[in-house]
Amino acid sequence: MVAPGVPASLRSWMSAVSEIARAVNAAESLDAVLARVAELACDLIGFEFCAVMLADATGEHLHVEGWRGLTPDYIALLGDGGSLLVHPSGPPLDTPAARAFREGRTVAVPDVRVATDYGRLPDLASAQGYRGLVAVPLPAAEDDGGPAAATGVLVGYSVTARDFAPAEIELVELLAGQAALALETSRLRAGQQEVIGELSRTNDELRRGRAELEWAEQRHRELMQLVLDEVGLAGLVAALARTLGASVTVEDADGRLLARAPDEGYRPPPDAAARRRAPARQALEDLARRYEVVRIPVVAPAGPVLPGAPNDARREKAWVAPVVLGHELVGRLWVTAPPAVPAPVQLRVIERFALVVALELLKARHLVAVEGRLSGDLVADLLRQEGPLHPQSLLDRAAALGHDLAVPRTVAVLAVDGQLPAGVRVAEVARAAAGPDATPLVGAHEDGYVLLVPDEPEPVDVLRRVRAQVAQLAGPSCPVTLVAGPTARTPEEYAPAYRVARGAARLRRAARPGGFVDARQLGLSALLLETGAPDALRRFASSGLRPLVLHDERRGGDLVSTLRVWLRTGCSTSATAAELVVHPNTVGYRLGRIEQLTGRSLRGIDARLELQLALTVRDIVRLDES
CATH class of the missing domain: 3.30.450.40 (GAF domain)
Structure with missing residues (x-):
């Protein structure tokens, strides 16, 4: 005042x-x-x-x-x-x-x-x-x-x-x-005030940064605990899906699914067509060189868009991290449909999970390699020419690998003529194609692979799936031959059964590689396949059946098929006529013509046996996959 x-x-x-x-x-x-x-x-x-x-x-x-x-x-x-x-x-x-x-x-x-x-x-x-x-x-x-x-x-x-x-x-x-x-x-x-505001903002950023670091550190500790608990690939994927509130998928370098989560509300990664579109294709091609999580721009499938939806409503949210081992891209870790664009700290967590996934795949590779060596050694000991030295020991070793050799098993031989593409592992493919109910014991042996398949369920269906999958991966330039041989019930029966299947496989490959051959019920013919040379067997079959084959080719006859049915039905003319849906007189006429062309009487047991063996060899060589 x-x-x-x-x-x-x-x-x-x-x-x-x-x-x-x-x-x-x-x-x-x-x-x-x-x-x-x-x-x-x-x-x-x-x-x-x-x-x-x-x-x-x-x-x-x-x-x-x-x-x-x-x-x-x-x-x-x-x-x-x-x-x-x-x-x-x-x-x-x-x-x-x-x-x-x-x-x-x-x-x-x-x-x-x-x-x-x-x-x-x-x-x-x-x-x-x-x-x-x-x-x-x-x-x-x-x-x-x-x-x-x-x-x-x-x-x-x-x-x-x-x-x-x-x-x-x-x-x-x-x-x-x-x-x-x-x-x-x-x-x-x-x-x-501006400085105070800037300081306040800086403090807020520091607090947020500290919170993010604490969150990331907590995720890292949880990840390490998961590794110590050996939850496996499925457990890792489920944990990451829970952490991000998103769908997570792990696939190998060829796009095959290895693990996915969650069970409910799962959103798959982009399909093959979406990945082929440019810029997604370019981003995936660069993935192995970037060693970081990248967003893949993917257009969602056509469909109605809700009113008021944003302009990118048809674009899926997808991120992918490379799974790398020794500078080799061995897989991809996909994160799809997260609630929001992942923050940088979340991207780092995804990259850490991708690293641990790589370690899991490396461990799986190591286990597969060890199992492959053990399986190969077991198969080699089981198929010794002189028979197994210690049968019970072989049964115990097989049980340790998860296979019960006390159960009857079909002995099959799979052979590939040509060089398989890099990364194709026949044993893994065979086990995956067979399924959990018929998992075969697979081992590399001699010039192919031996598959010991349980007789239940039907082994032929299982083996056909295995051959089809291997052939698809091998490509047309590598014919894949698979022979289903006899059934073995004791350790001592595996070696003879294998020699029959091997003989059929060599016969088939020498004449016409590729396809599926069922050689389980050959009877006396199995002796020829077990001991005979492929060229000698082919010459034997060709010389015995040549007149009949030439007759059928020139005149459109059915002598070879009639002979096959007649021998299979126990040399019954009436049963042959019923199966071929012809008159018994027609069958009698054809049998007489066969005797004229071969110069052999079908009443003789030796002639019937030779013709049966010749037909068996011919069927193995000419058998279609279907």
Whole structure:
């Protein structure tokens, strides 16, 4: 409070300064503070109108930021966008406010009607209704020991012509100084608030970063515990799916499914057609070289889009991480349909899971390799020419590998003529194709693979699936032959059964590689396959059946098929006629013709036996896969 005896003008001045300070300290907006300055200028000095103008960042324009009594139309007349040019092209565009700011001094115009230095001033004065004015620059804080350029200008207007006394000008200049001080204080406060805001944002970012690191560390600990608990690939995939709230798929390098999660609401990765489209194709081709999670742009299948759906409603959200072993891409880890775009910390978690998946695949490879060696050694010991040395030991070793050799098993031989593509492992393919209910014991032996398949379920169906899968992976340039041989019930029966299947396989491959041959019920013919050479067997069959084959080819006859059925039905003419749906006399005629062409009587047991063996060899060589 001002002490008694202080002049009224001084009391008013001190009250004005205090009011400006309170406005600044109260953190009022800059516009409000400057309007308060303009109001006080009118009250203290007797102006009818007042304006506080500030320079823009370029220093080329003055903008009215606070005023008292000025009309909106007048403010609009001050220039484009409510601004005055600081450096006009000439006097016609110059104004007292611009000169005061430009020259850093007070400019007084007692009567605008006689002011010839300002071309625009008469029109502006007429629009607002004033005759005199004074413009005072707002001093800026000193910089490096010297005065800095002004930050703006305070302009007071009088409706009458007015000679401004030195005391009045000094008072306006003091008020301008207070306005400049308020302006600087307000700017400093704004800067402080900005710094405080930036610090607050930085703290928020640090807190979020710390939370993300803690989340990632927790996921890492959980991942390590999963590895220690040996949950396997399925457990890892299920855990990642729960963590991300998304669908997770692991596939090998050829796209075969290895594991997926969750069971309910699972969303598969893009199909083969979607992956072939460019940019998805390019991203997948670069995957092995990037060693990081990438987003795969995939267009969802055609279908209705809900009203109001975003423009990318047909785009699936899919991310994929490479599973790499020794710089070799061995698989892919897909994350599909997450609730939101994964944050960077989540992408790092996916990459860690991909690394552990690679270790799981490496472990599986190692186990497969070990199992393959053990299975191969077991098969080799089981198929010794002289028979197994320790039958019970073989049964125990097979049981340790999960196979019960006490159960009757079909002995099959699979052979591939040509080089299999890299990565095709016959034993793995055979086990996968056979299924869990008929898993064969598979071992590489001699020039092929031996498969010991349980007799239940039907082994032929199982073996056909195995051959079809291997043939698909091998390709047309590598014929795949699979022979189902006799059934073995004891360890001592495996070697003879194998020799029969091997003989049939060699016979087939020597004449016509590829296909499936069922050689389980050959009877006496099995002896030839077990001991005979393929070329000798072919010559035997060819010489014995040549007349009949030539007759059928030239005349379209059915002598060979009639002979086969007749021998199979126990040499019964009536049964043969019933099966071939012909008259018994026709069968008798054909049998007589066979005797004429071969020069052998079918009543002789030796002739029947030779023809039966020849037909067996011919069937193995010519048997179609179907």
